[in-house]
Amino acid sequence: MVFINESSNVAVCTLWTKKEVVLRALDELGVSGKVHAVGTLYTVYGINYLLRTLARRPQIDTLVVYGADLSGSGEALIRLFTKAVAPRELAWPLEEVEPLVKGVKVVDLRAAFKLGDRRALAEAVNSLYKPSPPKRAVSNLELPAGSVESWPLPVSGLLVQDTSLFRAWVKLVHAVMVMGTVKESEYGERQKQLLNVVAVLRGASCLEPQLLSYFRRESFEEHFDSLLTPGVPGGVSYTYGERLVNHPIAGDQLSLLVDRLRSSPATRRAVAVLWDHQRDHRSGEPPCILLIQGDVTDGLYNHTVYLRSSDAYGAWPLNAYGQVKLAELIARMLRVKAGSVTLISCSAHVYEHDWSRAWELVHEHYGVLKEFSPDPRGSVLIEAGESGAEVELRAPDGRPALRLPASCRSLRPLAALLSPDHALYLGWEAGRAAERVKRGIPYAQDEE
Numbered sequence: 001m002v003f004i005n006e007s008s009n010v011a012v013c014t015l016w017t018k019k020e021v022v023l024r025a026l027d028e029l030g031v032s033g034k035v036h037a038v039g040t041l042y043t044v045y046g047i048n049y050l051l052r053t054l055a056r057r058p059q060i061d062t063l064v065v066y067g068a069d070l071s072g073s074g075e076a077l078i079r080l081f082t083k084a085v086a087p088r089e090l091a092w093p094l095e096e097v098e099p100l101v102k103g104v105k106v107v108d109l110r111a112a113f114k115l116g117d118r119r120a121l122a123e124a125v126n127s128l129y130k131p132s133p134p135k136r137a138v139s140n141l142e143l144p145a146g147s148v149e150s151w152p153l154p155v156s157g158l159l160v161q162d163t164s165l166f167r168a169w170v171k172l173v174h175a176v177m178v179m180g181t182v183k184e185s186e187y188g189e190r191q192k193q194l195l196n197v198v199a200v201l202r203g204a205s206c207l208e209p210q211l212l213s214y215f216r217r218e219s220f221e222e223h224f225d226s227l228l229t230p231g232v233p234g235g236v237s238y239t240y241g242e243r244l245v246n247h248p249i250a251g252d253q254l255s256l257l258v259d260r261l262r263s264s265p266a267t268r269r270a271v272a273v274l275w276d277h278q279r280d281h282r283s284g285e286p287p288c289i290l291l292i293q294g295d296v297t298d299g300l301y302n303h304t305v306y307l308r309s310s311d312a313y314g315a316w317p318l319n320a321y322g323q324v325k326l327a328e329l330i331a332r333m334l335r336v337k338a339g340s341v342t343l344i345s346c347s348a349h350v351y352e353h354d355w356s357r358a359w360e361l362v363h364e365h366y367g368v369l370k371e372f373s374p375d376p377r378g379s380v381l382i383e384a385g386e387s388g389a390e391v392e393l394r395a396p397d398g399r400p401a402l403r404l405p406a407s408c409r410s411l412r413p414l415a416a417l418l419s420p421d422h423a424l425y426l427g428w429e430a431g432r433a434a435e436r437v438k439r440g441i442p443y444a445q446d447e448e
Contacts, residue, residue, distance in 0.1 A: 017235030
């Protein structure tokens with residue numbers, strides 16, 4: 001946020017548009033001196049910070065909303081101030097902030113921004129500029145503070161795999177909250193972070209009801225649509241669609257990726273790079289998704305995505321859904337079936353303002369962490385006879401792949417290949433089989 005004339009009663013909220021773009025427009029229009037402050041609002045949760053600023057600056061009684069509303073933060077802001085509809089992300093009871101909300105007039109100029117109508121912004125500032133003594137007192141509106149422990153050693157490397165997008169999300173958030181290391185972020189806020197988290201999704205394009213209780217259905221579809229839209233709204237640094245289908249250097253990388261796989265299904269060179277070396281090294285808002293690679297194996301299209309940064313609580317489901325749908329689209333273009341979608345997050349993190357909500361998510365849905373999820377690495381058959389207990393690994397199609405004695409030493413290499421819950425099951429059941437053989441008691445797998 002930039003403060004200009006602190007005696008003014010008018011502030012400007014630019015949503016996703018860079019505040020510098022609107023500041024320049026205000027200067028060129030000759031009205032910047034009539035503006036108290038100019039700031040962005042990237043997320044719905046950011047409304048809490050906006051309210052805190054308004055509480056501390058009672059001089060502001062008018063808020064002009066002028067910018068690109070890419071995340072729904074503008075709509076949530078307008079609904080709060082004009083209809084007293086509190087967003088789910090509001091940190092306080094509505095009754096607590098209602099006097100503040102009623103004391104500030106919000107002017108919605110999003111449509112004018114979309115049309116490139118800067119004159120509407122100037123006219124609004126000129127007509128609304130009425131500096132006078134504050135009509136409300138300064139209030140101390142503090143965000144609820146969270147307190148969590150930091151994992152003493154930064155953890156790198158974690159595998160999450162599932163057929164359910166919601167279940168994978170809960171697993172990811174649980175992992176970050178339990179083993180994340182607390183560190184500062186470049187936004188002046190602490191975060192809990194895990195390094196290099198690998199999430200593998202198969203057939204996870206269904207938007208489960210639990211997921212839609214945390215995110216709007218429209219947000220998922222809008223995110224996917226943005227992956228295919230080449231344009232960039234004014235004042236926005238980039239869109240994934242621009243980088244994927246209209247990259248300033250590489251052009252339409254999506255078509256190139258598909259053409260490469262179509263002409264050579266065995267290729268390992270079907271890659272789209274979303275980074276722009278000419279801009280992103282100096283940008284304060286570089287893209288989070290840096291690379292997409294496609295692979296066709298055994299008639300399945302497999303999709304791998306590398307993210308330099310991933311907001312595990314607030315954004316990961318949207319990114320994951322978008323990539324699952326993109327993978328399905330590419331598979332249809334190639335006339336093959338969709339296989340796995342793998343998202344590699346170098347930094348999977350939860351910001352401090354979301355810590356309490358992240359814990360609520362985990363506690364409320366802890367049961368899904370215990371649900372069965374098929375292991376794509378196969379299944380195990382455990383048998384016991386006169387020669388002792390043995391374990392047979394079977395491929396997903398049922399064919400025998402490996403047979404080993406049911407001892408800890410023999411099974412350790414196999415356990416390292418299985419999913420963690422599958423390895424835990426194998427150890428428990430193999431131990432039970434070995435104990436039954438030792439005692440001369442008949443053994444049957446999964447029978448108590």
